[in-house]
Amino acid sequence: MTYSSAPQPEPGQRRRSGRWLFxxxxxxxxxxxxxxxxxGVIGGRPDALVVIAPLVIIVIWSIALRPTGSPSAEAQVARGTVxxxxxxxxxxxxxxxxGAELVAASLAxxxxxxxxxxxxAVVELLDPSGEQEASQLTIGADPERWGNRSYGTALVGVVGAWGAYSWGPLPLASxxxxxxxxxxxxxxxxxxPHPRGLVGHHRSARAGQGSEFNSIRPFQWGDRLKRINWPRSTRTGELHVTSSYADQDTHVALIVDAQNDLGGSEGYGGKASTLDRAVRSAAAIGEHFTAQGDRVSLQVISGALPVRLxxxxxxxxxxxxxxxxxxxxxSPERKIDPERVRLGITPGTLVVIVSSLVSEAMFSRAxxxxxxxxxxxxxxxxxxxxxxxxxxxxHEQLAWRLRMLERDREIRRVQQAGAAVVPWRGPGSLDLILRQLARRGRAGAM
Amino acid sequence: MSELRYLSIEQALLRAAILFSTVGLSILLNWTAEQGAFNFWTVLLPLGLGVLTMIFPQAPWTPVLMVYAVVVWTVVNDDLATAGSLLAAALLLIIHTSAALASAVPLAASPPSGLWVRYAGRCAAVLGITTLVWMAVRVFTGTTVPGGVVALMLATVLIAAAVLGYERWVNRTTTA
Known part of the structure; x- marks a missing residue:
């Protein structure tokens, strides 16, 4: 099938063209x-008639089985967001x-x-009776990397018996x-480290309405009757209640540094660039905290398209x-002014900056x-x-080594300023540091 | 041309059929013309056209090859009732069908196996009718038709009918 150039179609639009061409x-x-x-006739050579007889039969046969339908086609992506x-x-x-015989489609x-x-490319052989009215071809198109991606243009063509008539190929944008x-x-x-709010997964520093046991204490005015601890009350002859810690949530502010993308990306399951790791780890942290009832906000910081949730x-x-x-x-070519990055973060928020830590702006902000x-x-x-x-x-190797030394120095300065810096290691990456931060909250220092 | 590396096995088979049929046609023309093994008009030129048809089945090389074969056949052949005409017709049928299918199916795609069965039956049917035409020409030129040929023709028609019937039956069972 030869694919000719054609104007770019609109995605999802059904394309109709009633013309069957020889x-x-x-x-x-x-x-x-x-x-x-x-x-054979003019030259008086009946042997020439024998030689071309198959082609004459094919011509008559294919005209007799001429496709009768008026085809139209559309391409759609099976699942919207994947x-x-x-x-x-x-x-x-x-x-x-x-009346057609073959439907062929290919995806660029x-x-x-x-x-x-x-x-x-896929091909479907249609019913030889010629009564089949519709055909559906599926070409697998699996996304290999996050982002806005085009599924490409699909070409579809229909062919009649003996390859004598064709419709298309038509380009269809998916x-x-x-x-x-x-x-x-x-x-x-x-x-x-600093849970706030009324409900949530984390244990508050103070007693309140919650589910985690705190102590058994004498009854006070205002205590709910269902909290009375009857065994202790009967033993002591005085009303006692079971007190608990309040359950509170926290605000986790995720800040993803999308300014630079270092290293090559091989897509999902392959080698990951820094932006791949940043985005996937931010997704993992977001999933964890939203699943346990915490409030999670997000800021993607990039000179190209800063976005906020x-x-x-x-x-x-x-x-x-x-x-x-x-x-x-x-957008490594654009500079970010750290002072102009509005984070809208209130006290008590846990700020998680996911970054390759090579941008000066992120160091200053942290x-x-x-x-x-x-x-x-x-x-x-x-x-x-x-x-x-x-x-x-x-000289490039030397420049990179110098940049890495500089980066180590900047990381130490940020740590001295009070920010914790941890490498991303998947599960448990934040365990140790969050425990230390929670302890610092109680003891006053980390 | 660079797209040829993506050829599916089925496409490669179709193109191989074009090439082998052209080789057969060249041998037939050369044998009928009683020329040397490397005669330009009966061997080299048809083979060259065959190679071009194999590489570009959708290009105009296919009709050029077939028209050339018909013209050269009438030039080199003196016996109007020879069985060579039937052989030449069969080779042209294979070249045309293979080129048409190779043009209709995307290069890398593997057509369903049902396509081969369908076209095997159709080609056998066309060949059966062509044999009838050849027998009519023999009768017309005053040559008798050998009994073996009648049996061959009948066998061909029966095979064609059986293959087409089988294909239809298989299709009905799968759709039902």
Whole structure:
């Protein structure tokens, strides 16, 4: 099937074209048959008629089985929003294919979309009775990396018997969809350092209405009757109640540094760049805290497209958080003024900065927040994603080593300012540091 | 041309069929013309056109090859009732069908196996009718039809009917 150029269609639009065209194969058969008949009749050569007889039969046969339908086709993406690494597909449905024999479709290769089959082309053989009216072809298109990605253009064509008539190939845009990041595995057993609010998962520092046992104490006016501890009360002859800690939630402010994207990305399951790790770890932290009832806000800081998500909790909020994370676009060429980054963070908030910690703005912001008494945890996602400078010119290797030394110095300065810096190691990355921060809250120092 | 590396096995088979049929056609033309093994008009030129048809089945090389074969056949062949005409017709049928299918199916796609069964039956049916035409030409030129050929023709028609019937039956069972 030869694919000719055509104007770019609108995504999801059903394209209709009632024209069945002769194929080159059919015209070729007609031409050869005509030449053979001329030679046979005018030249008196019946052997030429024998030689071209199959082509004459094919021409008559294919005209007799001429497709009668008026085809139309559309391409749709099977699932709207899909996490990277999961399966999706482009469904190409064709109608009005009565009398046709083959429906073929192919999906153009696009960045970060893995096609199934790998070549992206599929063929369906239609019912030989010619009564089949519609056909549906599915080409697997699995997103390999988060972000706004195009599923590419699909081409669909229908062919009649003996390849004599064809419809298309028509280009069908399947559109751009948002692929959300797949959250890495994360778990955290440590309490949040400064829980606030009325309800939540974390144990408050003070007694109140909650579920975790605090003490058994004498009854006071205002205590609820259901809290009376009858065994102790009967033993002592005085009313006692079981007191508990109040359950409180916390506000976790996630700040994702999307300014730089260092290292190469191989998509889901492969080598990850710093931005991949930042986005996936932020998704993991967000999932953990929203699932346990904490309020999580998000700010993606980038010179290209800074975006913000107000605090919220629950499954719906987590899906919104993934949507916002998927919009992260690096822009190392633009500078961020740290003073102009409005975070809107109130006291008691746990600020989690997910960054490769190579941008000066993030260091300044982390230090400023820590100075103002806010609990700041910076997650270093550079780790193994650092660009590999082996084999590069010596001056580049030297420059990178100098930058790394400078970075270590800046990290120490931020730590001295009161912010905790931990490398991202998946589950338990925050356990130790959050326990230390909670202890600092009680003891006054870490 | 660079797209050829993505050829599916089925596409490669179709193109191989074009090439082998062209080789057969060249041998037939050369044998009928009683020329040397590397004669330009009966061997080299048809083979060259065959290679081009194999690489670009959708290009105009296919009709050029077939028209050339018909013209050269009438030039080199003196026996109007020869069975070689039937063989040439069969080879042209394979070239045309393979080129048409190779053009209709995307390069990398693997057509369903039902397609082969359907086209095997159709080609056998076309060949059966062509044999009838050849027998009519023999009768017309005053040559008798050998009994073996009648049996062959009948067998071909029966095979064609059986294959087409089987294909239809399989299709009905899967749709039902």
């Amino acid at each position: 194929t080159r194969a059919h015209l070729s058969a007609v031409l050869v048959a005509a030449v053979g008949v001329l030679i 996490p990277e690494g999961q399966s999706n597909a482009v469904v190409i449905s064709t109608e009005g294919v009565q 290769a696009t960045a970060w979309i893995r096609r199934r089959p790998e070549h992206g 559109g751009t969809r948002r692929m959300v990041p797949a959250a890495e595995v994360f778990d955290n057993g440590a309490p949040a 107000s605090p919220g909790t629950g499954g719906k909020h987590f899906r919104r958080l993934l949507d916002v994370l998927a919009t992260a676009v690096p 230090a400023a927040l820590a100075h103002s008494g806010i609990t700041v945890v910076a997650i270093d996602v550079l780790g193994d994603s650092a660009p590999d400078y082996r084999g590069q010119p010596e």
